[in-house]
Amino acid sequence: MREEPWRDPARPAAERVADLVNRMTLREKLGQLYGVWLGQSSSDGEDDVAPFQHDLVDNDLNWPELIKNGLGQLTRPFGSAPVEPAAGAARLAALQGEIVSAGRFGIPAIAHEECLTGFMTHKATVYPIPLAWGATWSPSLAEEMAATIGAGMREVGVHQGLAPVLDVTRDVRWGRSEETIGEDPHLVATIGAAYVRGLRSAGILATLKHFIGYSASRGARNFGPVAIGPRELADVLLPPFLAGLRAGGESVMPSYADVDGVPPAANHALLTGLLRDRLGFEGTVVSDYFSLAFIELQHGLAANPGEAAGLALAAGVDVELPNVRCFGTPLLDAVLAGDVPESLVDAALTRVLRQKCDLGLLDPGWVSPQPSTVDFDPPESRALARRVAEESVVLLANDGVLPLRSGTKVALVGAQADTPSAMLGCYTFPQHVPSAGQGVAIPTLREAFEGEMTYAEGGEEAVAAAREADVCVVTLGDTAGLFGRGTSGEGTDATNLVIPGVELLDAVLATGTPVVLVLLTGKPYALGAYVGRCAAIVQAFFPGEEGGAAVAGVLSGRVNPSGRLPVSVPTDPYASPSPYLAPPLGRVNGASSVDPTPAFPFGYGLSYTSFEWSDFTGDGLSASVTVTNTGPVAGSEVVQLYLHDPVAQVVRPVVKLLGYAKVRLEPGESRTVTFDVPEEATAFTGLSGRRIVEPGDVELRIAASAVEVRQTFAATVSGPEREIGPSEERDVSVTVR
Structure with a gap:
């Protein structure tokens, strides 16, 4: 019997996926577009389901019925209840075996877990929160941490991590500020991208979240409506996601909050027009937990689950998490009634199966790993957790x-x-x-x-x-x-x-x-x-x-x-x-009686040693400084470069971080930090609504914090004004010698 093309690992992934899509019934297609959360209970006051989500938790899941047509994802098989590491791997392998046996095509599910402070499971190393990652000002440390976390996840059969959070802090009263990396888009972008690279190096799909605007809610309230302009979105909130995509982020999770009246999970302009068409994203969009149900129940954009499913699918959502409510029978009925084109289902399915193909889940003989002994908190991970904390x-x-x-x-x-x-x-x-x-x-x-x-x-x-x-x-x-x-x-x-x-x-x-x-x-x-x-x-x-x-x-x-x-x-x-x-x-000014000046500014921190900054040089859009440890003990200084744009066609921040370097020095040791600034790094969203490089005079500021300026350099961005696309964005090049 001739082998079906989709089963042949030697064929191109696109060819395999297209062949498989053509063989599937509509029910089998939909089975790949949702997850199932086993072992979650809404009756225990210590679970992680919000009060208004309790009614959406199904404690009587019919597992055989849910998997008979295949299954897209397994939701948090390790992170929902305490399980011994090796036993958890064995249980996941057993579940995968049941999924493979039940479906006509024998396709395993993608298993996903939270990994914001480590593999979020019982007995696993607990690392510092993302705000602490930001405080290290060390992308290399974040990448090493993510690689270690990802290796532990992959060892036991997990494929996807729901991290990093790339929201930029806008109001620290927001409870989820602890999940953010910081209040500057460049710092969030560089640390977040490093985390993505670390997960990818371990073979874990990184999920960039929460796209987009979640952290800018009115009154810093969770789920609060977001009222921001296109410049704040493009110049402050978007850059970390662009960096995460460049680093290889293969999945994106839309946020809960509505942005100017439209929740991202139902926003075609965001998920398709911006994310896919403009930014070129080809991976999967997975819903935040229950967010498709919220299109109906919280936002009031749909009268029933079928309508919510149609809006989300049309917007660009591929997978419903954590359980199926909208992408199951309601979506099936909507497609059969002609309300939702099956072509939208096929588009989402193609993206899901492409990821499964890349993970090897379509290959004959695939098995979920079952290590006999597993240590989620080995000495080397604890040592790394201490380094990050220190x-x-x-x-x-x-x-x-x-x-x-x-x-x-x-x-x-x-x-x-x-x-x-x-x-x-x-x-x-x-x-x-x-x-x-x-x-x-x-x-x-x-x-x-x-x-x-x-x-x-x-x-x-x-x-x-x-x-x-x-x-x-x-x-x-x-x-x-x-x-x-x-x-x-x-x-x-x-x-x-x-x-x-x-x-x-x-x-x-x-x-x-x-x-x-x-x-x-x-x-x-x-x-x-x-x-x-x-x-x-x-x-x-x-x-x-x-x-x-x-x-x-x-x-x-x-x-x-x-x-x-x-x-x-x-x-x-x-x-x-x-x-x-x-x-x-x-900033503080005579127009208001309120002084917002911080007690301690962004980028600030002291040391037990002293540093001398000398030999400042500037040449066009390049600047350098020599830093010497003049104290008695080894220490690290963080050299920061800020841009001041005195005259522009739209209101600009007084200063904006362009680059930084964390430099470790022994007593008496000196090193020179050089920043080379491409003109594209000065870009902003102009009056046209597009990102532009505007000619004119700017100022580069070498500083120890946002307010501790050590030296300024006048520079000029040459003309003419030009628009740049996402592929033309450039970061500052930083060298330390």
Whole structure:
């Protein structure tokens, strides 16, 4: 019998996929366009389903019926409930075997998992949150971390990771700010693209999310409507996604929130006109969980699941997650009734099968891996988690009290200092499924503290301990949790930026004992009232399972802090925070009584050594500086290049990050950092609504933060004005020698 072309691995993928599509019935086609979430329950108050999603969770799934025509995806087979690693791999292999046996073509499902702070499963390494990745200012470290995470996922049969988040922070009161990398599009783009490359190197499909505008909601409310102009979308929110696509991102997840009245999952202009046609994306668009149902139930664009399915499919969504509601029988009926063209189904199916082909899932003899022993938290992963945590800690203030000197009588106070969960973000398994326990060792700051100290949780005991100490380390921070079960996380938004538990800080400050404030948070809190009052301030953004050791190392001096702020730290807890990427009228001015100046600016951070910046040179759109470590210990300096465009056809930010380099130097060592700026890197969206390079005078600023300018260079962008497309975008070239 002649072999069917689609089964032949030697044939081109496009030919194999086209042959398979032509052989499928409509029901079989639709089976490839949705996922199934097994083991998810809406009755447990500790699950990760939002209150208005409970009714959409099906606890009585008919598994044989769902897979008889094939299945597109398996939703979180490891991340939904605690499972031993090897047992989880065996269970996934068994499920895949059932899927292969049930369908006429024997096609396995793509298994996807969350991987925002590591493989989000029981007993897996918990890395720092993305805001901490941003604080490292180290794309290479993010890439190494992602490659390690991806290797663990692929080892047990997972194919797709729902990361990275490429939303740019716009208002840190938004609970999901902890999932973002920072408030600058270039920083988010470079770190995010590195994460994509890392996952791809391990054979994992990276999912870029949430396309687009999610982080710019009104009032920083989750799911809140988004009212932004085309320039904010194109110049601030889009660049990280373009970078992620260039890095090889093969899947995109639209956001929940409506953008100017249209949710992205039903927005043809975004998913097809922009993403596919203009940006050239050829991968799959997978829905955020339940977002197709929300087209009907939350946004009111459809009267029933069939109409929602038609809108999503026409917009460009290929796969419904986490379960089937719209892309099953409702879509089948809509196609048979002539309301939805089958050609749209075929287009989505072709993209899904192409990915399965590339993953080897169409090849004869494919089997899901079943390793007999699996360690999701090996020593090398813990060591990497510590490195990321150590490089992400930001020293905001220090009057010389840090590092703590030997013999110093230290009082360590605050419940967060002795709480393992204080290190964990919302998208970690222990915070998603609290009933499962930690799964991995998470030493607290108290346990990791290097030196003699007295501990008190709070109250009068803490105040008394502070009075008796030479220095008091006050540890405050967030509790990550979903939908209001905490102070940070998805659906856990804030109305103000008062530090949780700040009463303890005020009480200890009143004793007169020098205070080192340690913050373990998912967002920056307003510190204007404490600048100058605290002897030192240490900021760690949910630093993961090795965060206690990382912060303890900074306090002791074992670690020289090298983190820099990926977001501005506000001054006033009750004023709307303003990102640094603001135009002149977004800064302090005489037109408003509100001063949005941050307590600590974007890009800021201190070190235990000193650096001298010298030999500044500028030549056209190139600039360089020599940095020397003039202090007693090795350390890292982050050299930043900003663009100031004084006159333009539309309002421009006062400064915009163009490039950066994190330079590690031994005592006495010097290195030269050179930035070569292509004219395309100065592009913005002009009056025409298109990205343009505008001729004229600009200024390059070499700086240690968005406000600490060390040298400026006048430069000129030559004419004439020209429009550039996505393929013509260029980043600054950075060399360190």
